[in-house]
Amino acid sequence: MSPEQEYAKTWSDLSKAAIDESVQQMRRFSRLPDVMDKAKNVRKGASKSEVVHQDGRVKLLHYHSDKPPKYRQPLLFVFALVNRPYILDLLPGKSVVEHFVKAGFDTYLIDWGKPTHADRNESLDTYVNGYIPRIVNHLEHRCGVDQVNILGYCMGGTLSSMYAALHPKQVRNLILLAAGIDFSTREGLLNIWADEDNFDVDGFVDAFGNCPAEYLQWSFLMLKPVQNLMQKPISFLERIEDDKFVNEYLTMETWLNDNIAVPGEIYREFVKYLYQQNQLTRGELTIRGKRIDLKQIICPVLNLMARRDDLVPCSQSEPFNDLVGSNDRKTIKLDAGHIGLAVGSRAQRDLWPEAVKWLAERTDI
Amino acid sequence: MKDTTATDGPAAKLFNDSAEAFTKMWSDFATKAASNGFTLPQNQSPADAAKQMRDTFFAAWSDACERYMRSSEFQQMMRDTMKMAIEMRQQMNQQMGEMQHAMQGATRQDMDHLMRSVENLDGRFAETYEQLVDCLEAVSTRLDDLERHDHKHKMPKAGASAKQKSSPKQRTKKKPL
Numbered sequence: 001m002s003p004e005q006e007y008a009k010t011w012s013d014l015s016k017a018a019i020d021e022s023v024q025q026m027r028r029f030s031r032l033p034d035v036m037d038k039a040k041n042v043r044k045g046a047s048k049s050e051v052v053h054q055d056g057r058v059k060l061l062h063y064h065s066d067k068p069p070k071y072r073q074p075l076l077f078v079f080a081l082v083n084r085p086y087i088l089d090l091l092p093g094k095s096v097v098e099h100f101v102k103a104g105f106d107t108y109l110i111d112w113g114k115p116t117h118a119d120r121n122e123s124l125d126t127y128v129n130g131y132i133p134r135i136v137n138h139l140e141h142r143c144g145v146d147q148v149n150i151l152g153y154c155m156g157g158t159l160s161s162m163y164a165a166l167h168p169k170q171v172r173n174l175i176l177l178a179a180g181i182d183f184s185t186r187e188g189l190l191n192i193w194a195d196e197d198n199f200d201v202d203g204f205v206d207a208f209g210n211c212p213a214e215y216l217q218w219s220f221l222m223l224k225p226v227q228n229l230m231q232k233p234i235s236f237l238e239r240i241e242d243d244k245f246v247n248e249y250l251t252m253e254t255w256l257n258d259n260i261a262v263p264g265e266i267y268r269e270f271v272k273y274l275y276q277q278n279q280l281t282r283g284e285l286t287i288r289g290k291r292i293d294l295k296q297i298i299c300p301v302l303n304l305m306a307r308r309d310d311l312v313p314c315s316q317s318e319p320f321n322d323l324v325g326s327n328d329r330k331t332i333k334l335d336a337g338h339i340g341l342a343v344g345s346r347a348q349r350d351l352w353p354e355a356v357k358w359l360a361e362r363t364d365i
Numbered sequence: 366m367k368d369t370t371a372t373d374g375p376a377a378k379l380f381n382d383s384a385e386a387f388t389k390m391w392s393d394f395a396t397k398a399a400s401n402g403f404t405l406p407q408n409q410s411p412a413d414a415a416k417q418m419r420d421t422f423f424a425a426w427s428d429a430c431e432r433y434m435r436s437s438e439f440q441q442m443m444r445d446t447m448k449m450a451i452e453m454r455q456q457m458n459q460q461m462g463e464m465q466h467a468m469q470g471a472t473r474q475d476m477d478h479l480m481r482s483v484e485n486l487d488g489r490f491a492e493t494y495e496q497l498v499d500c501l502e503a504v505s506t507r508l509d510d511l512e513r514h515d516h517k518h519k520m521p522k523a524g525a526s527a528k529q530k531s532s533p534k535q536r537t538k539k540k541p542l
Contacts, residue, residue: 017412117473121480189434198440199447207454209473222434226427234419288488 028240035246042254045086046095049109053138057113058131060138063089063101070104072364073172074143077109078132078163080155081266082216084258085111087342088153091251094343096151099352103360106143110135110156115263120209122263124270125288128162136163136170147172149359153342154178154312158274161320162287165296173362175302175355178312178341181294181320182281183274187313189223194275201271211267213259223310252343281319294320300328300362302355306341307333330358386438390429 001009053060077097079085088109089097100107110131115122139148149172152160157179164171185191193199205211221228239245279285285292301324305317314333321329334351336344341351433439462472 013410017410021412118476118480120477121484189431192435192440193443195440198444200451203451204447207451207458209477224427225430226423230426231423288491 025237028237031240035240035250038246039250039254042250044084044254044258045089046092047089047097047101049089052108052142053135055131055134057115057119058135059111059113060135061109061111063097063107063109065101065104065107067104069106070365071106071360072143073145073147073149074106074108074139075100075149075151075359076136076139077107078150078152078156078160079110079112080153081112081115081127081262082155082260084255084260085109087255087339090255090343091248094248094345094348096342096352099348099356100359103356105149105356105359105363108135108139112260114260115210117209120205120264123265124159124162126263127159127266128166128287132159132163133167133170136167140170146170149173149175149363151175151177152179154338155180155270157317158270158280161294161297162280162285162292164299165292165294166287166290168296168298171297171299173300173302173359174297175304175359176317176320177304178306178309178317178338179303179320180274180312180316181323182316182318183276183278184281185313185315187315188310190219190311191275191316193219194271196276199271199276201268201276205264205268208264210261210264213261216262217257217259220311252339281323294323295325297324298326301326301330302358303329303331304341304351304355305331305333306336306338308336309338309341311338328362382438382441386433386436390433393429393432 048064049061050064051059052062077085077088079088089095092098097107097109112131136148140146147170150160150164152158152175154177157176158181160174161176161179161181164174183191194201208215236246236249239249273279273285277284280292280294283291283293301321303317303320305312305314307314318331321331332351332354334341334344334347336347341347458473462474465472
């Protein structure tokens, strides 16, 4: 082929590709009204559940199962105070809850509700010595047991570890999922931004009351601005004709944008005592005069973390197993992100069946 | 790269530093994107090649952003923005409070004060309650000791009837939280 012919062929290929892409793009844009309609009707939570206990705005959900529970000790999910807990039960086939319910665990989840300005004084004490113990007591009476299994996700994992250290006899097994424990790491941007020199948390909480949901959302978005604000919308547009993908995307986006404020006092304590002073790892954190000593945790511990977690890097979760007093400790690292650890397909295929097996081996039948 | 026409005040210095860091981020990004991604592979369709270029472009941009957000200039900018936001919010709270008080209404600060009082009261109740529980546990332990002591010194016949009574474990209630 002569250079002129080659040039003409390349030019014609490029023109054809440009026309094809334009047509495809128009077809994709024509789907947008449909997608907008679907976005309005996204279902929150996949499995059937009912509220079995209520403590102010805090609700305890019980997940239904077709068969009676196989295991004696119930499993309690403790979610973070940021965002809503239905990420743990996002869609059929992408639900952490579903794995445990199907395996025969009597499964419960704490829904912290939406705090208002009246809740701004809720502190670590309110949760670790208030809501969580009251819910555990309720579960013990309801199920006729004296211990429960706890699975804490992210900030909920940190709270669960504090609870387990203060009330070790109540916890049968403890599973932590991307939980921040050692905040001395400088791997994550959040750790740098929350430094004492950079962030006047006292001034912030005194002025704003609760930590606003929008502030948290922007902080999380800015951890990966190019991926979150550019790549994600573009890849969504490219796959807009794939109904399964659109459904999953919309469900995930609904959850990501379903932000709630964090009660001011606990936000202050979390940033000041954990992010800035790392008191939990150093054994200096006290709640209502009682020191939190992680060595008091003697139950079996399963520590799950994600290698690509930009919110809670592995270096923040990993030291937990060396700080507890338990002899039965296990760590599983998955090649996923913070959310992928719960809902990602690799987590669904490899991580959760293994976690279910681990818990089943350590729970009475 | 520094702006020699700017004044030497702290605000101008901050502006210069931030601008310099931001410019560096863009130049790093452009260099990386140009050196890595903009070569068209032979056996790829134009659409695939464009996608590959785009991915390289975004990866380079993302790296540059990450470095910029870790820089001291960005952190200084963040500190200043936060300080300004807190001051604005405090001013707004104060003005709204004055307005509410002028209209004889309760302000957010009044509500906070009330909530703190209720919480102090709640804390005091909880402390007293815990002390009571501790006392009861001490009494219960002493009763158990007495019962055991009594049990040792009684005749086997009487011991059998004592067995029918509630065991110490059954009587000791779980410590409320």
